[in-house]
Amino acid sequence: MDSGQVSQLITMIIFAAAAIVVLYQLYAVLGRRVGRQPEDLPSAPLTSPALDEAPTESDPVRLTGLAALRARDPGFDVGKFLTGARGAYEMIVKDFAEGDRDSLKTLLAPKVLAAFETVIDAREAAGETQSVEFIQAPRGDLEHIKVDGDQVSIKVRFLAEQRVRSKTAAGESVDDRRTAEVWSFERNLKSRDPNWLLVRVDAAEA
Secondary structure, three states, X not given: OOHHHHHHHHHHHXXXXXXXXXXXXXXXXXXXXXXXXXXXXXXXXXXXXXXXXXXXXOOOOOOOHHHHHHHHOOOOOHHHHHHHHHHHHXXXXXXXXXXXXXXHHOOEOHHHHHHHHHHHHHHHHOOOXXXXXXXXXXXXXXXXXXXXXXXXXXXXXXXXXXEEEEEEOOEEEEEEEEEEEEEEEEEEOOOOOOOOEEEEEEEOOO
């Protein structure tokens, strides 16, 4: 074998070795499991629950809260209602302190009126008088709306700072207090009377 044939054989061996190295590296990359494989994933359902449970005419969507109220009364305005509720809150608190039964009758449901009058009667029997002023405007936030047929109930959470002046046989006292209460107002949508009545008062966290 002459020198040229030897050189050609060496060259072929070198190329063969290089090819083996390249093929090994390629297999190492393509044959490795990287990340999640198709068999690792859960199989997809054959049917769509959204299609299987599509609503029908016999199963209509039930509106609740503000949407339900506006469906019955499109002109209902949350901002105007809260402004009126804050005004009613201030009026009721002052009328209750002063014992103004006539004014309270137009604003309270019978059960609430009866409870308020019990306290007023007790104060009068003890010879006590009261007056209330608000240190700053009370805050009222909408808590909940419920529509049941024609009856609508709205809960408002009130935060207030009050100055209560009391006079008794023992003298006069001034008490600054912070109050947090949830007031429930109701009205019938078919009623010609646009006013809301206070039907419940609950203590709340400040």
